[in-house]
Amino acid sequence: MRILFxxxxxxxxxxxxxxxxxxxxxGAPVVAAIVAPPEMEDGFLKLGFDRLAGYKFVAPxxxxxxxxxxxxxxxxxxxxxxxxxxxxxxxxVTGFMLPTKLExxxxxxxxxxxxxxxxxxxxxxxxxxxxxxxxSQGVPIIQDVPIAFRGRFKVGAMFENGYxxxxxxxxxxxxxxxxx
Numbered sequence: 137m138r139i140l141f142x143x144x145x146x147x148x149x150x151x152x153x154x155x156x157x158x159x160x161x162x163g164a165p166v167v168a169a170i171v172a173p174p175e176m177e178d179g180f181l182k183l184g185f186d187r188l189a190g191y192k193f194v195a196p197x198x199x200x201x202x203x204x205x206x207x208x209x210x211x212x213x214x215x216x217x218x219x220x221x222x223x224x225x226x227x228x229v230t231g232f233m234l235p236t237k238l239e240x241x242x243x244x245x246x247x248x249x250x251x252x253x254x255x256x257x258x259x260x261x262x263x264x265x266x267x268x269x270x271x272s273q274g275v276p277i278i279q280d281v282p283i284a285f286r287g288r289f290k291v292g293a294m295f296e297n298g299y300x301x302x303x304x305x306x307x308x309x310x311x312x313x314x315x316x
Contacts, residue, residue: 171218174227180286181227185250185265188229188304191216193264200298208300210293211263215303220291227289229267229306230282230315242274248285248306263303268294271308283312 171190175182196209212220232252237245247266253259269285290305 171216173218174222177228179226181222181225181289183222183227183229183289185231187219188267189250189262189264191219191264193262193303195263195300198298198300204298208293208295208298211300211303212293215291222289223291225289226286227306228284228286229269229289230284231267232281233277233279233283233312234266235277235279236268238277239274241277243277244272244274245270247302248283252280263300266302267304267306268302269306269308271310273310275308275311278312278314282315284315285312286310 171187174184174187191214193211193214196211198206198208200206200208229248231248231250233243234247234249235243235245236247237243246269248269249261250265251258251261253261269287271287285306285308287306287308290307291303293303294301294305
């Protein structure tokens with residue numbers, strides 16, 4: 137059985153974060169922050185959410201229904217050059233799993249989030265507070281505990297059906313490691 141609901145979750149997270157932040161930032165200049173370089177762990181960049189979310193990112197507003205032929209804005213000018221330099225590199229990221237696509241009872245796509253506050257009664261996270269993780273073999277669903285995943289890291293605006301779903305992705309090499 138395959139469950140597809142990643143677009144709805146990501147649209148809700150990215151849209152709400154973008155709409156809330158865009159109103160406050162309208163007309164404000166975009167200032168790129170300087171992000172400290174990450175540590176290395178066995179040849180992998182160790183990317184914590186202190187770095188991934190260490191700068192302000194306001195998801196640009198876009199309505200694909202208004203003009204389906206328009207190119208959506210990416211907001212990539214807000215991503216610091218240090219962070220863009222992590223694109224394509226091997227990385228390890230630790231966070232909380234929020235499954236978005238399942239196959240045979242295993243997660244093949246999920247959000248790895250900075251905290252659990254997006255669930256239930258929490259606050260809407262910023263676009264740089266989650267990483268979209270994909271794995272072809274699927275991994276057991278582990279929630280409510282921090283878990284680390286290794287793989288190839290991607291930085292840049294990602295879209296599904298015209299909506300921005302995130303700016304970070306990780307192609308996981310295998311199952312995660314539960315952190316204490």
